[in-house]
Amino acid sequence: MAMVDRAIDGRSVFTLIVFLATNIIIIAPVSVPIPLRVWTGARQTLIYLRALEPARGYRAAPRFRFDFSTVPVIAVLLLLATRCIGGEDVYKGIVGSNGIKPYDIMCLFISLAYISISLDATGLLRFLAFWVAKRGGTSGRRLYLLLYLFFLAYGLVVGNDPVILSGTPFLAYLTRVADMEPTAWIFSQFAACNMASLVLVSSNPTNLVLAGAYSLSFLTYSANTVLPFLAAAVCVFPILTFWTFPTPKYVPRMVNQPDVDPRVALIDKSGAIFGSVLLITALAVLVSTSTAGLHVSVWQVTIPAGLLMLARDIAHDLHVSAILRMLLSQERDELVALDQADASDGRVLENTADEVQAAEDHIEIIDISTGRQRSPAQSAQEDLGPITTTVRTMSQKTLQSLLSGLEHQMPTVAAVMPRLPLALLPFAFSMFTLVQGVSVTGWLAVFTHWWAEYAEKTGPVGVVFLMGLISVLLCNFCGTNIGATILLASILQSWIDRYSPPARMSAGALYALAIGSNFGAFSITFPASLAGLLWRSILYQKGIELRTLQFTKLNLAVIAVAMTSACTVLIGQLYVAY
Template sequence: MATMDRPIDGRSIFTLIVFLATNIIVIAPFSISIPLYIWNGVRKTAVSLRVLEPTIRLHRSPRFRFDFSTVPVIAVLLLLATTCIGGEEVYKGIVGSNGIKPYDIMCLFISLAYISISLDATGLLRFLAFWVAKRGGASGRRLYFLLYFFFLAYGLIVGNDPVILSGTPFLAYLTRVADMDPIAWLFAQFAACNMASVVLVSSNPTNLVLAGAYSLSFLTYTANTILPFLAAAVCVFPVLTFWTFPTPKYVPRIVNQPDVDPRVALIDKNGAIFGSVLLITALAVLVSTSAAGLHVSVWQVTVPAGLLMLSRDIAHDLHLSTLVRRLLLSKDDKVAALGHVEDPNGRYLDGMANEEQPIENSVEMVNIPRESQQSFASSSRTQSDATATPVHTANPMTLQSLISALEHRLPTLTAVVPRLPLTLLPFAFAMFTLVQGISVTGWLAVFTGWWATYAERTGPIGVVFLMGLVSVLLCNFCGTNIGATILLASILQSWTQQYNPSPRMSAGALYALAIGSNYGAFSTTFPASLAGLLWRTILYQKGIEVRTLQFAKLNLVTIAVAMASGCAVLIAQLYVVY
């Protein structure tokens, strides 16, 4: 981010106030009622534009929520309206400046997120988790260690968000059927996947911000973060086991294993293989092109990979839809065989073939989830009826009805897309713009001067530990770890350009920020990261309550040990390398 030698004035103060207020509201969101006449007017307009179908008018006021997905955008609009920032700052908040390219970062993140979530839809993560649980045997401590290691390994590859999306429901199920307190298992998972996300540039948006700001190759970044990660991972597990959750109440010595064949969880074997190869290939290309010094934008690698996975999902759904439609329009015995779709136990269509039905007609239907089968069957019956007898409806086609029709024809796609962290897009672009506003109104020069004075007096050790501490704290009080990383990376970039610190000092501050921005997710508040907000939402849906005070209390020693061990190894590494 560019800086400007501009004195602090009224607009500077107002910009800082808006920035701080935005971060406070992100931490403590709230909602307000929308007057019914406004809401019904909006709905009436949407119905007239054929966006929504006609529905019964509401008799209770809906609410508008001020949170991370809305407040940063409102803040940008407010600063634009008061001329504190201009169009150039908004442009740089999207396109980027000084090596930080927000659009490139978000294209990479969303593309890899789609591949990861689509992989989860195949049942791969559930299969692997059940496989690991089977290997754990009846020993609670052994299972606890294996799952901790599993979430470390999987989080290192795909990042923290996909692990949160899939691993959290799995642990809720596992602990429920095993009659165990879920807290210890969930906190171990949350710490493990957030520690692992520090290793690869592609595993967390904060890593992408830092790599872009300093023009780091993926290989260079990983080489400098792998040892601090390993140190933290090794030191945190004994803390979780013997300090935070020391009694059998949390991790029993003997556990009741779920009597489940892991292969049952693998819904789409071919999709799992295809997605795994695609993800590994995309990551390998990213690392190799970066290490070779080729000037290839990351979106040029990840967007085609994401589109390839998207195309495969669409083709897979259309193939199954056609297959089901053919089965429904064929013989009556095949139609009757679909009665297995209504199985209340939610089993898959493994028993579709019987003595009267050739197995080749049903093999493609094996491992289709019950919900997808119902969607396909409903869609096919509707199309069959429409072919036989034209039905004229008084309701015109609307966007809402079109989306509903797509849900029947493309169940995989409509299951994956809502799980994408799309709300991250306006949040990230707005936060980039707000930090750009801080830069051009003079505050960045002030913060840079404070940091330069401190760094000169304390040296590399002081730089590493203070940046680690500040980054963790700002994750909790600066609009999640993304907001904290954007601001601190801008300060470090300005410090490097203006004061020319030694390579040891510069690298120490940079990688301490990388560690703190990832580990800060498991510190004191849920909004310290989007993963924390997502984790809390899933737990609430599963009937598991984790209060903010409990979250901070149980994470306090964990984050202290993780940061201390990671930063200590980083300092030793700095003195060896530089």
């Protein structure tokens, strides 16, 4: 974002107020009822245009929710209407400027997210989690350590979101059947996957922002973040074990292992192999092209990879649908032959037609944790649930409905698409635009001057620790870690362009921001990251309710140790490298 030296005026103040108000509402979303007259008029218009079917009975007007997906967009429109920003600023918020390319970042993130979620839909993560759990045996402490290491390793490759999507329901199931208090296990998982997301550029949108802003190759970024990550990972586990959750109430000495074959969880073995190879290949190409200095945009690598995974899912679903059609045809022929045989013997039952018509026709998905049977539609909606195994029973009526729509014809695609973080697109583009507005109205120059004064007086050590502290705090009070990273990266970019600080100080501030933007997810509030909101939502669905005060209390020691150890190693690394 370009820094503008202009006097602070009324538009500058209004822009900053809108920016701060946007972040506050993102932290504490609100919903308001839509006026009945407005709702009725809108419904009648849609019905007249035949875009909506008339509804029988009274329907109350819905509520409009002001949250991360709506408020930033409204804020941008408000600043445009008041002429605080112009169309050029919106353009830069989407296309980018000074090395930050929002569209490139979002293309990479969504593409890799599809691959990771599709890979998760094959049951790979849950298969591996069960396999690791089996290695833990009946020792609670050993199982706790193995799962912590597993979530670190898996999160390092695929990022935090896939681990939360499947790992959280897995832990809810594991702790329930083993009769364990789940708190220690879920907090360990949440800290592990968010620490692991620091290492690879592709694992978190905040990493993409920083790499783009400073034109860092993927290998350079990872080389500077892997040691701080390892230091934090090593130091956090003893804190979790002996300080935060010290008693057997949380991590019992002996556990009851679930009697589940891990292979049951692997729903699609070929898909797991294909997705794993594709993801690793895409990451390898990203690292090699950026390291070699080739002028290849990241979307040119990730979008083809994402489309290839989508094509594989479609082909797989169509293949399965063809098999179901064949089975349907065979069963229909058998029913006709049976009916003819009964008629020829004079033993036709009066209720045969009714029984065939009423016969259950479905693919049952049995939830191992509860024994419930779920329809395919419920399965797609509850795909965050525990391990499932498919038991197929064929009959006519439900198979026809199964093949009638997209959800039935392509269940994998229908299950993956709703889990894509598409709501992140308007949020991210709007936040880039809001920061651009803060910049052009003069505030970025003010913030940059404050930071330059502090950096000059404290040196690299002060820069690293203060940037780490500020980034963690702003994750909680600046519209998630994405909003915080966009703002702070812009300040650092302006500081480097204007004041040309020593390389040791600029690198220290950059990587301290990377550490804080990832670790800030497990600090004070759930909205510190979108991953935190997703994690809390899944836990609530599984009957595990967490309060913000509890979240803060249990994370304070963990985030303090994680940030201190990572920043200390970063400082030592700076003095060796520079």
